[in-house]
Amino acid sequence: MDQFVVDRIGKPLVxxxxxxxxxxxxxxxxxxxxxxxxxxxxxxxxxxxxxxxxTFTAIALIxxxxxxxxxxSAKQVIHAYTIQLIQSVVSxxxxxxxxxxxx
Numbered sequence: 526m527d528q529f530v531v532d533r534i535g536k537p538l539v540x541x542x543x544x545x546x547x548x549x550x551x552x553x554x555x556x557x558x559x560x561x562x563x564x565x566x567x568x569x570x571x572x573x574x575x576x577x578x579x580t581f582t583a584i585a586l587i588x589x590x591x592x593x594x595x596x597x598s599a600k601q602v603i604h605a606y607t608i609q610l611i612q613s614v615v616s617x618x619x620x621x622x623x624x625x626x627x628x
Contacts, residue, residue, distance in 0.1 A: 537569030537578075544582045547589035561585075 545562035565578035
């Protein structure tokens with residue numbers, strides 16, 4: 526019974542907390558961190574693809590550690606390029622589809 530509690534409740538909660546705080550540090554958004562942190566929690570709780578959830582959490586931890594040592598000047602450049610990319614994706618026209626209206 527104790528092993529069941531650790532495997533199905535303890536590990537997923539630790540993975541959720543770790544993923545939540547890493548993603549929150551990276552993005553600054555509680556909603557993004559909550560949405561992505563639930564992935565290891567649910568996968569661990571139902572005991573499927575646990576290696577995927579551990580890998581996801583490990584990647585979030587590595588990225589957060591890397592982001593914490595990135596100089597502020599580099600963070601500002603990355604932020605500016607990200608905003609520019611998002612604006613170009615949002616404002617790009619939808620491509621013509623074969624067989625659509627007017628064809």
